[in-house]
Amino acid sequence: MSTDTVVSAKEVSKVFGKGGVVALQGIDLEVTRGEFVSLIGPSGCGKSTLLRVVGDITEPTSGDVTVNGKPARQAREDRDYGIVFQAPVLFDWRTVAKNIGLPLEMQRWDRGRRQARVAEMVELVELTGFEKHYPWQLSGGMQQRVSIARALAFAPPLLLMDEPFGALDEMTRERLNLELLRIWAETGSTVIFVTHSISEAVFLSTRVAVMSPRPGRISALVEIDLPQPRTAETREHPHFFELVTEVREALHATGADQVEEQLAAEVAE
């Protein structure tokens, strides 16, 4: 493991409940500094579970996860990562500025430093003028930008994103994709991004991990060698389509077919 390794998962498995639903099996994944790795796969393949295991929100049944060379639990307690969920998970009773400042408040930043940082974040996600608004006064896309700003506020070395744009319309989603890439380039953070959109994964990532369900495992890793910085034109690049096809085929090779087999095997039992 090099010093540039941010996340290292070894032989990680997760079994839920007494029924023994195997959400993850034998996951090995290394993510190095500055990478943007997407986890893609059909629903129920355990991609969100893997993200939660990395963030120590869920504990693995077996295997090891280290973040910045520390056990995941230690990394969480050291606040080594920021997390963005599919829902914005903003607190209704806090204004935009106070929501963004929440992690800073938790880390006891003093008031002046906190306000300066929040102002910087508001500008980064282009919400200037909305600092005093409450969440219900914002559109879904704006709410998600607030939650991204909140995750980035304390400049965590790692950003975990669980389908952050899944609930947004296509236009907002594409705009936020570009914004996220700009922020990623500006902050130099490392991102693990869960999605079930193939084109989103290819567009954003430096590497795509294709996952297969039941039991969840990483069935293919696709390097995305599209030039940086990516722009709206990247989506029209011929190589973009080749990569989309490659990821799609990787998904088909393992995803759906294997589910069928598994179901058949279960029925036979």
Next chain:
Amino acid sequence: MTVTTYEEPQRSLALRFAARFREWLPAIVIFGVGLAVWQWVLPDIVGVQRFLLPRFSAVAATFWTERDALWSAGWFTFKEALGGWAIGCSCAFLAALTLARWRPLGRAFMPYAIAANAIPIIAFAPITNAWFGTFSPHSKMAIAAVLCFFPVLVNSLRGLTSVRPESIELMRSYAASEASTFRRVRIPNSLPFVFSGLKVASVLAMIGAIVGDYFGGSIEALGIQIRSSVGISQFEYAWAAILVASILGLVFYGSISLVERRVLRWHPSSRRIE
């Protein structure tokens, strides 16, 4: 990018007043019709007797001439209700915090709290009189407090626990302590629920204090005055006293609503729908 705000357009004071008046006009008309029915239709056309319902004008006259006695009795009973409400609601909120913090405890006690919500606690009023003294305001406070306790407990507990799991996961990602999660997430989340509990409790506290009086109490108490004036056929006085109780109840409820509006300004329900 468009800025979404919900500001009212600037209008002159007179225009705003006129608009408000139009908005309230139907309610004002109904009020007038109700008074007219009470004053003329019921006694003169339907033939309702005085001991069933005195004329509005007679009640209003008593309400005015006896105002000192009525309001001092009202204040006496209101203090009983307020004291019971404050004790009952604070105990309930503390209990809810405890049961939310230690969920197994909550699961053990909740069925009883919900069941207690369905029993007619007012039936215990004679018992609290026996426990705390018939002539002491404490016996009325006790029954009012018990009446307030369960709805506030059930509402608060629901508010403290109906937090979306991601909110808790987010706090976990910040390595937040349990106390910090309560302070920053669970308690603010519970406030809309707590306020509906507090409002229901204000009504129950007034009922508890007055009905507690009916089972015996100080001659200064409103409930006692209602009971004894009916006993000596002073129906106008009884109705005037009921009017005082109603006004106090409305003011109590309204004050809590005002505080709620100020505290919950962040809540989506504070959005103005014009």
